Amino acid sequence: MHRTVIHLNEADPAKIQAVLQNTSNLFTALGEEGLQAELVAHGPGITVTTATLAGAFTGPLDDLMSRGLVVCACRNTMTAKGLSSTDLLEGVTIVDSGVAHLVTRQGQGWSYLRP
């Protein structure tokens, strides 16, 4: 079983599109049964987790979540931006701190990608 966290802290749509394509390719290459993956969004990257801002990325995100991707929103960022859990896309998970989650997962043996 491969396990990886994917670090997203940018709001540029071209970057988000590339990260989601990379994630899709990752599931295709390693197989849905062979990969645990979490997309950790914080800072400007939080936009991809919010219902009002994810926009054109909602469909691709839903598809990736159906393949097993866990999408994590950083609570520190949510607080800083005045976002509550009701602002998030359905299925998004909240973590207390995005960067702490990235460190914790690596300590548990997960790989790290920062596309």
Add this chain to the structure above:
Amino acid sequence: MHRTVIHLNEADPAKIQAVLQNTSNLFTALGEEGLQAELVAHGPGITVTTATLAGAFTGPLDDLMSRGLVVCACRNTMTAKGLSSTDLLEGVTIVDSGVAHLVTRQGQGWSYLRP
């Protein structure tokens, strides 16, 4: 105990501010007693370690160092930019090569963040 290196190779003030905020959040989330963290600055990122260039970041850096952060300046970059140890902020540590330090620490089990 969590251990992580934080990779900084950009000089953009907005990026530096975000990286320092991320690092502060990391100490808050994991606790000063529970985290060993090193900020490894090289290439354009070296500015944050120099007394003349760190500017508005000196206060936040001092605060983070008092919480346990080790700030590492890359000697290769210092040489390329004609910087000597007297140009560095008080408390900054010199490593021979920033990228080699990042690889070595990971080999010792440290996590890696590139915000």
Add this chain to the structure above:
Amino acid sequence: MHRTVIHLNEADPAKIQAVLQNTSNLFTALGEEGLQAELVAHGPGITVTTATLAGAFTGPLDDLMSRGLVVCACRNTMTAKGLSSTDLLEGVTIVDSGVAHLVTRQGQGWSYLRP
């Protein structure tokens, strides 16, 4: 023995130049005998692996490959851009998926750098 993958997914010449310089410094710091390193190029970063686009970087890449660097081109990206193996610089290796390769290598104990 140190082992690391180096992640390149940008086409900006200044970024490519910095990544190649970082890689050279890494070999110098850790020694050709002490380092296994793979440069994994995908997305816009694929340009560095192609004979027609690598341009001024061909010489530095050849030098790094002679020091032991393995340069990996992502087949997913090649397919998306209509590139075939004959478009690649001599000595470049093809991997099925750049991101999957980065995850797999970390699972084998390799470090990760994203300069």
